[in-house]
Amino acid sequence: MSIKRIVIGFALLSVAGLIGLIYKLYNPMLYNFFPPCPIKHVTGFDCPTCGTQRAAHLLLNGEFKAAFYQNPLIFLFTPYILFWIYLKLIKNPTAKELKLYDKLYGNKALKVVVIIVVIFTIWRNIF
Template identity: 50%
Template sequence: MVSKRLYFFVLVFLGLFGLLLLYKYVNPVEHVLFPKCPVKHMTGLDCPGCGGQRALHHLLNGEFKQAFAQNQLLFFLTPYIAVGFYLQMVPKPTLNELKLRKFLYGHRAIRILLTLIIAFTIIRNLL
């Protein structure tokens, strides 16, 4: 019998895969289908995610320079997020995988990541 957890991960994977296909083939600048940033709309300031949709579109199309120009944070967080998904989906993680998960996603790592996101937001709005 297949577990509910496996069904959940398959559904999440298919949903993410569908979203990635959408972002690859549809440019967020050219379509109203994609949401606009409410922080940018209300304050005029860029949030940490501003430009993320455009960056993802460029990244999926191999346009790394344009992706980096849109949102530097997303450019670097994409591998971090991918590793997180991988480590979450491993059914029986090895000791090394557990250590890596704790190192990358433990309390200390999350505090460092939050500090980097806040610093990135402040810097991008000052420049």
């Protein structure tokens, strides 16, 4: 593993750690510096990410059940998105990394993600 990949991974973890610290220490329901959902504001419907800020705060404070209730997708998509960011930041990926990227983020995978998000969004607005 090259030093460049290690630096990229460390930088990504540092930024995620700082964001995580903010969400751990500050409850989005109590502080106005967290952005509100524009889709919910305009339509009145929950978007796929509604509740993610609250879920992140609860998750980082060990309240897993309450976090899951706010937005269950956080448990699935946070590692998925962080890994995507990591793979995008690599300038000269290896053949193995390219193959993994194609499997996890190619057209077929993207269709599965969209289907999951659409079904989840419909489900959460009905129930």
